[in-house]
Amino acid sequence: MRRILLSLAVLALAGAGGYWWLTRPAPLPDAALAGIEGDAERGERVFWAAGCAGCHAAEEAEGDAFLVLAGGRRFPSPFGTFVAPNISPDDDHGIGGWSRAEFASAVMRGVGPQGTHYFPAFPYTSYARAEPRDIADLWAFMRTLPASDRPNEAHDVGFPFGIRRNLGLWKTLFLREGWVIEGPLSEQAARGRYLVEALGHCAECHTPRNAMGGLDTDRWLTGAPNPAGDGRVPDITPSELGWSADEIADYLSSGFTPEFDVAGGAMGEVIDSLANLPEADLAAIAAYLTALPE
């Protein structure tokens, strides 16, 4: 009897240890950005491509206010409501006290400076594909933005999704480096792939998710329910969208569809960022989208 109990205890310990091991946060190695000097000017382009302000600026912020990354916007989802944190350079309430390595780990691995997992409402599964150089540039640019002393608010995420430690398992399943579309691409479409699959994190809304909230890459960019509740995020594969590359690029800079309708909702806010990119980048996104498999 004692032996059985002992065996059970050992098994339980092993289980707990296994859980601990499988769910441990895995920050980006410090060496990842070593020797790279960040360039704030280049970082601005990364900033617009990555759409940081779309979530981290205050709702309906425009102009200079769009550069104040005070957080506070609420994002309802089937798993709970997430509140965007303050990522302005404020020392107390923002990320002013962070090191560059901590920033890179947060963006590319979803691991915070205290070693906690971030919820994947923050699209680090896309940013994981970013070039370390771009993240160094982004950090340099974000240091130049205005600070805000708005205090952070807690997310409203219920059991069991609120247990951050479990996100370690989630990441084991869904945090993947490497491209989703692997086929041979033109140089322009490959740049587009980088902008869509990494920085632009388009798939986070345009690709359906499985029951655990992981992206179903077999149905890449084929549209999904709107996490905020109403309507659907559209299918943007070529046969469904049916727009030419020029029409896509024009839409991403102006918000006007080929029928002269105007983007609204989340996409309107995405365009507020994308419209600041050089035309060549928007054309690259269009080249990638029109090259997607049917």
Added chain:
Amino acid sequence: MKIRLSTLALAAATLTLGAALPAAAQDADSAVEARQSAMTLMAFNIGPLVGMARGDIEYDAELAQAAADSLVHVSMIDHGRFWVEGTHIENRDDTEALPAIWEDPEDFASKLADLRDAAGAMQEVAGDGLAALQGELRNLGGSCGACHDNYRVSDD
């Protein structure tokens, strides 16, 4: 006698209701159709302005002015009868209007006022050359998008 009176009242009420219901439904149907037509007219007149701004068609001061004038006219249409209570996506499948329109009518009205201002600003400059037109287009598109943001279902 008592019974007959209440029966009569019921019959009268039924009659009134019976007459009122189809009329209300018809009002709602035509309101949805009319407001969508107004949107179509908007898009039809924004078309040439966007086309010129993008360089798809050559800048033509007269055409630009005419389109901008029409936009102003369409933006001036009274919206009082467009937004029949309850004609939103939760009750009908022929509309993309969100219930938020009726939850915050003041903000909704202010977005409409912004559209009128933006259309007016475009009217001022549309005939003054391509650069002037391009300068106002983002503001105009923004005024459309600002309303779509909160009051139309997300599908684009």
